[in-house]
Each structure stands twice: as structure tokens, then as C-alpha cells.
Amino acid sequence: MSPTPTHCPYCALQCGMLVGPGTIAPRDDIPANGGGGDVSGGGALCQKGWTAGELLATPDRLTVPLMRAHRDAPLQPVTWDAALDRIAGEIRRIQRAYGNEAVAVFGGGGLTNEKAYQLGKFARVALRTPNIDYNGRFCMSSAAAAQNRAFGMDRGLPVPITDIAAADTILLAGGNVAETMPPFVRHLTAQRERGGRLIVIDPRETPTARRADLHLQVTPGTDLALANGLLHLAITEGLIDKAYLDERTTGFGAIRTVINGYWPERVERITGVPVPKMREAVRLLGDAANALILTARGAEQHATGTDTVTAFINLALALGLPGRPGSGFGCLTGQGNGQGGREHGQKADQLPGYRKIDDPAAREHVARVWGIDAGDLPGPGLSATELLNALGMPGGPRALLIFGSNPVVSAPDAATIEERLAALDLLVVADFVPSETAARADVVLPTAQWAEETGTITNLEGRVLLRRAAVPRPPQVRGDLEILAGLAGRLEAPGRFSAEPAEVFDELRAASAGGLADYSGITYERIVAETGVFWPCPGEGHPGTPRVFLDRFATPDGRARVVPVEHRGPAEDIDADYPIYLTTGRVLAHYQSGAQTRRVRALLDASPEAFVEIHPDLAERLEIEEGSDVRVTSRRGGAVAKARFSTAIRHDTVFMPFHWAGAARANLLTNPALDPTSRMPEFKVCAVRLEKS
Numbered sequence: 244m245s246p247t248p249t250h251c252p253y254c255a256l257q258c259g260m261l262v263g264p265g266t267i268a269p270r271d272d273i274p275a276n277g278g279g280g281d282v283s284g285g286g287a288l289c290q291k292g293w294t295a296g297e298l299l300a301t302p303d304r305l306t307v308p309l310m311r312a313h314r315d316a317p318l319q320p321v322t323w324d325a326a327l328d329r330i331a332g333e334i335r336r337i338q339r340a341y342g343n344e345a346v347a348v349f350g351g352g353g354l355t356n357e358k359a360y361q362l363g364k365f366a367r368v369a370l371r372t373p374n375i376d377y378n379g380r381f382c383m384s385s386a387a388a389a390q391n392r393a394f395g396m397d398r399g400l401p402v403p404i405t406d407i408a409a410a411d412t413i414l415l416a417g418g419n420v421a422e423t424m425p426p427f428v429r430h431l432t433a434q435r436e437r438g439g440r441l442i443v444i445d446p447r448e449t450p451t452a453r454r455a456d457l458h459l460q461v462t463p464g465t466d467l468a469l470a471n472g473l474l475h476l477a478i479t480e481g482l483i484d485k486a487y488l489d490e491r492t493t494g495f496g497a498i499r500t501v502i503n504g505y506w507p508e509r510v511e512r513i514t515g516v517p518v519p520k521m522r523e524a525v526r527l528l529g530d531a532a533n534a535l536i537l538t539a540r541g542a543e544q545h546a547t548g549t550d551t552v553t554a555f556i557n558l559a560l561a562l563g564l565p566g567r568p569g570s571g572f573g574c575l576t577g578q579g580n581g582q583g584g585r586e587h588g589q590k591a592d593q594l595p596g597y598r599k600i601d602d603p604a605a606r607e608h609v610a611r612v613w614g615i616d617a618g619d620l621p622g623p624g625l626s627a628t629e630l631l632n633a634l635g636m637p638g639g640p641r642a643l644l645i646f647g648s649n650p651v652v653s654a655p656d657a658a659t660i661e662e663r664l665a666a667l668d669l670l671v672v673a674d675f676v677p678s679e680t681a682a683r684a685d686v687v688l689p690t691a692q693w694a695e696e697t698g699t700i701t702n703l704e705g706r707v708l709l710r711r712a713a714v715p716r717p718p719q720v721r722g723d724l725e726i727l728a729g730l731a732g733r734l735e736a737p738g739r740f741s742a743e744p745a746e747v748f749d750e751l752r753a754a755s756a757g758g759l760a761d762y763s764g765i766t767y768e769r770i771v772a773e774t775g776v777f778w779p780c781p782g783e784g785h786p787g788t789p790r791v792f793l794d795r796f797a798t799p800d801g802r803a804r805v806v807p808v809e810h811r812g813p814a815e816d817i818d819a820d821y822p823i824y825l826t827t828g829r830v831l832a833h834y835q836s837g838a839q840t841r842r843v844r845a846l847l848d849a850s851p852e853a854f855v856e857i858h859p860d861l862a863e864r865l866e867i868e869e870g871s872d873v874r875v876t877s878r879r880g881g882a883v884a885k886a887r888f889s890t891a892i893r894h895d896t897v898f899m900p901f902h903w904a905g906a907a908r909a910n911l912l913t914n915p916a917l918d919p920t921s922r923m924p925e926f927k928v929c930a931v932r933l934e935k936s
Contacts, residue, residue: 245263246261246262246263246268246713247261247263247711247712248261248270249261249262249694249711249712249713250700250708250709250710251288251291251292251295252298252579252693252694253291253292253295253579253834254423254424254577254579254834255424255575255577255578255579255580255581255582255702255703256404256424256426256427256703257579257702257708258270258287258288258426260292262296262694265296266296267292267293269286269287269292270286287425287426288426289425289426290425290831290845291833291840291843291846294843294845294846296694297842297843297844298675298693298839298842298843299695299714301676301842301843303676303677303842304676304689304717305674305675305676305677305681305687305690305720306689306717307320307689307719308320308321308322308323308325308326308686308687308688308689308719309321309686309687309689310325310329310685310686314685323719323721323729326686326688327726327729327730327733328733330671330686331730331733331734333642333669334642335734337641337642337668338370341641343371343372344372344373344374344624344640345372345639345641345642346370346372346374346640346641346642346643346644347372347374347375347624347625347630347634347640347642347643347644348365348366348370348643348646349376349377349378349644349646349648349650350362350375350377350378350647350648351646351647351648352378352382352577352579352580352581352647353578353584353647353835354580354584354646354647354723355580355696355699355700355710355744356580356583356587356699356701356748356751356762357698357699357744357747357748358698358723358724359377359580359583359586359587359589360747360750361723361724361727361740361747362375362588362589362646362723362727363375363587363588363594364588364613364738364740365731365736365740367620367621368615368736368737368738369727369736370734371621372621373591373621373623374624374625374630375590375591376591376625376626376627376630377585377590377627377648378578378627378647378648379584379585379590380626380628380922381627381628381653381654381923382540382578383399383543383574383577383578383581383582383585384548384585384918384921384922384923385544385551385918385921385923386538386574387585387921388920389548389549389550389551389553389556389921390552390572390574392549392553392804392920393553393556393560393803393805393806394556394796394798394803394804395797395798396759396796397585398582398705398760398791399574399575399576399581399582399703399704400573400574400576400704401565401566401790401791402568402571402704402789402790403704403789403790404427404703404704406533406568406569406571407427407430407431407433407434407535408430408433408439409434409533409569410434410439410533410569410570411440411531411533412441412442412527412528412530412534412535413434413440413442413534413535413536414442414444414524414535414536414537414555415441415442415443415444415538415539415575416444416466416536416537416538416539416541416555417444417445417538417539417540417541417542417543417927418445418451418537418538418539418541419450419452419539419541419828419829420451420539420575421449421450421454421831422449422450422829422830422831423577423828423829424575425831427575428451428454435454440527440531441454441455441456442457442458442459442524442527442528443457443458443459444459444461444469444541445460445541446462446463446541446824446892446896446898447460447826447893447898448890448892449891450831452891456527457520457523457524459514459516459520459524460516461514461516462515462824462893462895462896463824463826463893463896463927464545464812464813464816465515466542466545466551467547467554467808467810468510468513468514469513469514469516469521470551470554470555470557471501471502471505471510471554471557471809471810472505472506472509472510473524473528473558474498474505474554474557474558475502475503475505475506475507476521476525477528477558477561477562478561480522480526480529482526482528482529482562483561483563484561484562486563487560488560488561488805491563491566491796491802491803492560492802492805493805494804494805494807495560495561495805497805500807501807501809505810507521507522515893528558529562533567533568534564535564535570535571535572535573536571537572537573537575538555538574538575539577540577540926540927541826541828541927542555543574543923544923544927545918545923545925545928546811546813546814546914546916546917546918546919547810547811547918548918548921548923548925549918549919549920549921549923550809554808555572556572556803557806557808559571560803565792565796565803566793566794566796566803568790575703576702576703579700580700580701582701582702582703582705583707586701586755587754587760591623591624591626591630592623592624595609595751595755595758596755596756596758596760596762597755597758597759598758598759600622600623601622601623603617605758606620608756609754612750612753613738614738614739615737627654627922628915628917628924629917629922631660631663632663632915633663634666635663635665635667635668636663636666640667641667641669642667642669642670643664643669644671644673645670645671645672645673645674645680645684646673647673647674648680649674649678649680649836649838651679651680651683651904652679652836652838652901652902652903652904652910653835653836653901653910654910654915654924655910655915655924655926656911656914656915657908657910657913658879659915661683664680665683669685669686670684670685670686671685672684672686672687672688673687673688673690673723674687674688674689674838675689675691675692676838676842678836678838679836679838688721688726689719689720689721690720690723690726691716691721693710694712695712695713695714695715696716696722696744697709697745698710698744698748699770701778702775704777704789705778705788705791706775706776707765707775707776707777707778708775709771722742724741724744724747727740727742728740728741745767748767752766757781759779759797760778760779761781762778762780763780763781764776764780764781764782764784764785764787765778765787766783813925813928813929813930814914814925815878815914815925815928815929815930816930817895818930821930821931822930822932823895823896823897823930823931823932823933824893824895824896824897824928824929824931825875825896825897825899825913825929825930825931826896826897826927826928827898827900827901827910827913827927828901829900829902830850830900830902832847832849832850833902834902836902836904837902837904840902841902841903850902852884853882853884853902853903853907854884854885854886855884855885855886855887855898855899855933856888856891856892856897856899857873857886857887857888857889857897858888858892858893858896859889860894861897862886865933865934865935866935867935869887869888870886870887871935872884872885872936873933873935873936874933874935875897875912875931876932876933877912877913877914877931878914878929879911879912879913879914880911880912881912882899882907883906883907883936884903897931897933901926910926912929913925913929914926914928
């Protein structure tokens with residue numbers, strides 16, 4: 244049997260792969276629209292992609308529904324009818340007693356577009372609840388909010404990924420692509436071979452920073468001050484594009500007073516970055532014919548994340564980059580369908596097509612597609628962290644349905660989230676492995692894996708791809724669309740809830756038509772024939788849009804907005820009791836909460852346990868030996884992991900990866916303080932102390 248062309252289940256590169264019985268190989272026959280060359284992964288797979296087949300046969304795979312007779316009883320196998328009847332019955336009981344909003348839904352950035360769309364429809368039509376959000380709120384929300392504010396539209400990369408190689412200078416703020424999406428490095432290598440230069444901003448000398456021509460080793464939580472300082476230097480050294488600012492932007496005059504306060508010596512005191520390095524970075528950007536400024540989670544996962552990204556957008560606009568071929572501003576989407584997952588209704592404030600749920604015209608359009616009255620659509624609900632913290636509280640949700648997420652490991656202040664889940668009347672988890680969250684559920688529904696079902700995903704370029712089913716699923720496993728259809732029928736929801744991905748996608752096309760993320764001209768047939776289609780694509784005769792903003796931005800007047808922003812520092816700074824900064828992130832072998840990769844032997848062998856990366860000088864001062872157990876304590880709790888010495892980390896900072904469960908969970912420590920605009924938690928910096936365990 245010939246292998247099936249499909250895509251990797253992990254990061255937003257969505258590298259092409261060929262999957263057959265017991266085999267996986269990279270697929271390198273996919274040209275990138277508008278740019279030439281290979282698929283976003285450059286015809287490569289990382290270690291996670293090569294070993295993804297092991298997930299299909301993991302020994303503890305969920306293959307039948309599981310249910311508890313009562314909260315203290317063990318999970319036991321049951322029939323699908325018994326599981327779905329129990330869920331529907333409990334939903335009815337809870338909503339009769341407490342109202343529609345007492346049932347909530349939590350989704351994931353790894354769900355296909357079809358699933359994300361159907362989950363949002365299910366929440367608002369079948370459950371009639373405003374309370375739906377997803378783990379993408381932990382990932383892309385600050386970058387999305389900043390791009391919407393500045394450009395009127397959020398598409399992670401505004402250009403094909405092949406433009407990376409054509410850039411003379413790239414500034415990457417808070418991204419470690421060499422570990423989080425290794426095939427991306429091929430594009431950086433091609434850029435270097437052309438003579439291009441790379442600037443990396445990161446508190447750690449990561450493998451990506453080691454590849455850079457210039458590493459700006461910033462104090463955690465000070466990226467915004469650095470961006471403002473770079474803009475100050477660009478202005479004073481005459482590197483801004485005045486003609487571009489006059490023709491394509493508004494508001495630049497208003498930020499001059501703010502930027503005047505970020506003279507180089509002050510910014511050095513705030514950030515720790517030497518003035519000569521700042522000057523070099525600005526000259527590399529200002530002298531480049533083509534330049535890209537990119538942000539990732541390190542700059543975004545802060546209580547000031549939206550303003551931090553805005554500061555980098557301001558720098559890009561001052562240099563005249565966005566909307567120019569081969570140049571611009573973009574953010575590197577993290578999760579597999581992090582882009583599409585935030586476009587079609589999983590977020591508490593959105594409807595399909597990236598429409599706002601409180602926009603009357605948007606409500607009318609989507610209600611017509613769904614066959615309901617617009618007045619029956621609920622309004623905005625709680626954002627992810629707020630939703631999780633409200634579970635079981637007075638007036639908060641009393642039931643939660645989770646699809647494609649593991650918040651017991653991935654949410655900030657994770658011990659509190661465990662308490663909130665335990666306070667629910669009903670917790671339902673749909674997953675393919677018994678994750679740490681599924682282990683706490685009242686009902687667990689076994690779902691199909693990435694290679695067992697067909698659906699679309701939208702990669703970090705905004706290119707819609709088709710992930711095809713390549714292997715059969717276990718006999719009693721159902722896809723998420725089937726589960727939602729079964730529950731919608733039991734709840735007597737109006738309209739149609741199809742279990743067929745192609746039918747759901749056609750409905751998504753109609754619902755997104757006319758929206759910012761317009762998929763109406765994209766079909767499965769076109770995706771296959773054209774090896775992916777870039778949105779917006781407002782008609783089947785439209786070629787798609789590999790490069791956005793070439794003629795105008797998506798604002799009412801077509802101009803980008805320059806917005807003044809001030810550095811505020813982390814929500815929780817260091818002090819005498821908690822004198823060390825903690826920052827968190829990923830490692831090469833693992834992905835997200837680790838529920839998948841910790842089940843792959845080769846990946847677990849490569850990175851078997853959590854660790855605390857600590858500078859040897861700090862370790863000596865604290866009398867900590869390498870390899871010993873270290874207790875890291877924040878104001879929220881403590882975690883224990885092995886000490887790993889590294890001169891790549893700042894003397895005042897430690898790093899922990901967030902892929903592990905149990906006592907080594909980094910998110911037992913992290914701060915749930917929220918960005919006021921995006922509602923993004925502050926994962927990337929909090930104050931801790933270290934002790935020998």
C-alpha cells in the first residue's frame with residue numbers, strides 16, 4: 244500500500260510527511276505558494292516528527308469510553324451510549340439548576356479547523372453557553388491582539404516562510420526555533436548562506452541564539468523597554484522611513500514623546516543589554532534592504548505581552564517593513580493549528596472568520612449559516628485562565644468539557660487549577676491518551692489521533708493544508724466531530740452537526756465568508772491541487788493571499804496604527820524573599836504538556852526528566868551541586884527538579900521546561916497575572932527562590 248501524504252501532528256510548521264503502515268518519511272514535493280521552494284519544513288522532519296508513528300500504538304492508548312459511577316469511584320469501561328447519555332443528562336440537570344453558562348468548553352490549538360469550528364458552534368448552539376475558550380489563549384493571544392490593533396488583522400506570518408531566506412536581517416525576539424521547530428532552521432541557514440544576519444533577543448544563550456550574529460541577552464520581562472530603546476536609536480540615527488510613515492501609518496507623531504524617554508543608557512540599566520549591542524542591532528535592521536522582525540512566546544507570554552509585541556510592531560513600522568515583499572513583522576505560531584484554531588470560534592470573544600462575537604453584523608451572518616436567530620447567540624465568555632479559575636466557584640461553571648488540552652500541566656498556577664477541576668459537578672475529557680487532566684475526569688472519551696482522520700490545519704504562514712487519514716483507528720474510537728454530533732443530537736440542538744470533515748469544512752467556508760479570515764474560496768480539492776491555499780481567499784476564483792498588506796492594511800482607512808506603549812516590568816519582580824527570576828519554555832525532544840512526547844521512547848530517552856537550568860556561579864553561591872535535586876519555590880507553590888549547570892543562562896535567572904507532570908511541573912510556579920488586553924498569563928517570568936531539596 245502506498246504511503247499517504249499528510250502532515251506532522253506537532254508544531255505550526257506542519258511539515259509534510261508520508262505515512263504508511265509502520266513508516267514515516269518527510270514529504271518534500273510541496274512548493275510554497277508565492278515563494279517557490281519546499282514546504283514550510285523545508286522537506287525535513289525533526290525527531291518528534293520522525294517518531295510520531297509511535298503515538299499511534301502507545302500502550303496506554305484510550306480505546307473505549309471510561310466513566311466513574313461517582314466521584315470517588317475508579318474509571319471503568321462503558322459503552323458510547325452510556326457515556327454520552329450520562330454527559331447529556333448531567334448537562335441538562337446542571338443548566339436547569341444553574342443556567343446555561345454553568346456548562347463550559349475548553350478547546351485546543353491542535354484541533355483541526357473543522358473541530359475548532361464545530362466546538363465553537365456546539366458551545367453556542369447546543370449548550371447556549373458563552374463560556375468557551377482554548378489553550379491558544381496561553382500561546383498566541385498577545386501577538387494576535389497586537390496585530391489586530393496595529394494592522395486590523397492577525398495572521399502569524401504575513402509572508403510565505405520562504406521569505407525568511409531572502410531577508411538581509413532578521414530580528415527574532417523570544418524564540419528558540421532550533422529546539423521548538425527545528426526544520427525552520429533550514430530557512431535561517433539559507434538566509435545565512437546569502438549573507439543575511441540574525442539578531443536574537445533572549446535571556447538564555449539558546450541553540451538559536453548561538454546561531455545569531457548578535458545575541459541581546461535581555462533581563463526577563465524587559466523586552467518592551469528594549470524595543471522602545473531600539474526605536475529611539477532608529478529615530479536618532481536617521482534610520483526611519485518617513486515617507487512610509489506618512490503614506491501608510493497613523494499615530495507616529497504621538498509616540499515620539501514616549502520614545503524620547505528610552506535613551507540608550509536608561510534602556511541598558513533596565514534590560515542589561517549593552518548600548519553598543521543595541522546600536523549594532525539597529526544598524527543591521529536599518530541598513531537592510533529587506534528585514535523581518537519576528538516575535539515568539541518569550542516576548543509575548545507576559546502581563547504586558549500585547550504592548551511588548553506592539554513595541555516591536557512600532558519598530559517595524561518606523562523602518563517601513565510591513566507590507567513590503569520580503570520584509571515585515573510577524574509572529575511564530577507555536578501549536579500545530581494555532582493559527583486556524585484562533586480564527587473560527589474557539590475563543591470566548593470570537594465567531595468564525597475571525598469575527599467579533601459582539602458585532603451585530605457578524606452575529607447575523609453566522610446565525611444565518613447556523614439556522615438560528617442571532618438573538619439566541621450568547622455574548623462573550625470568560626477567557627481561558629479566568630474560565631479555569633471560575634470552575635466550581637459561586638456563579639461559575641459547574642461542568643467542563645475539554646477537547647485537546649491538558650490544563651493540569653499547561654495552565655499557570657497549576658495547583659489551583661487542580662482544585663478548581665475537583666470542585667466541578669462534571670468533568671469530561673476527550674483525548675487519545677490518559678493525560679493528567681483525563682485522569683481526573685468523570686467521563687473520558689477516546690478520540691481519533693492525527694493520522695486516523697482527515698481535516699484541515701492552517702500553518703504559521705496562514706496556509707490552509709489538508710491532513711489526511713493514513714491509518715485505521717481502533718474499532719471503538721470516535722472522532723471529535725462524531726462525539727459533538729452525538730451530544731448535539733441528545734441535547735436536541737437546532738441545525739445540523741455533521742460528523743463528516745468535508746461537510747463541516749463547507750459550512751465553515753460559508754460562516755467565514757466576508758470575515759477577516761475568509762476561507763470561502765478554499766476547498767479540499769484546491770488544497771490538494773495547489774498544495775495549500777493562503778487565506779484570505781474570498782472566492783474559488785481567487786488565488787489566495789500569500790502576502791498580506793501589500794496595498795493596504797485591514798483597518799478602516801487602510802493605514803497601520805502606531806500605538807504608544809510604556810515599559811511596566813513583570814507583574815511580580817524579584818525581592819529579598821524571592822530573589823531569582825524563573826523563565827519557562829520547551830526543549831528539543833518534547834512538545835507542550837508532554838502528554839504525547841513523554842510516551843515516545845526515543846524522545847523520553849533523549850530528555851527523560853525535568854531540570855532547572857542554573858548558572859554555575861549562582862549554584863556555587865547557593866551551594867547547589869550539579870545533578871542534585873533543587874526545590875524551586877514561588878508565591879504559588881514549589882517544584883522539584885534536577886540542577887543542570889549552564890553558562891548560557893543569566894546569573895539572576897533560572898530556566899525550567901514545562902513538559903513534565905507531578906512534582907516537577909514548572910506551572911506549579913508560574914504567575915496567572917493576565918495581560919489586560921489579550922488575557923495572556925505571565926508564563927515567562929516570575930520570582931522564585933532556590934534551595935537544596
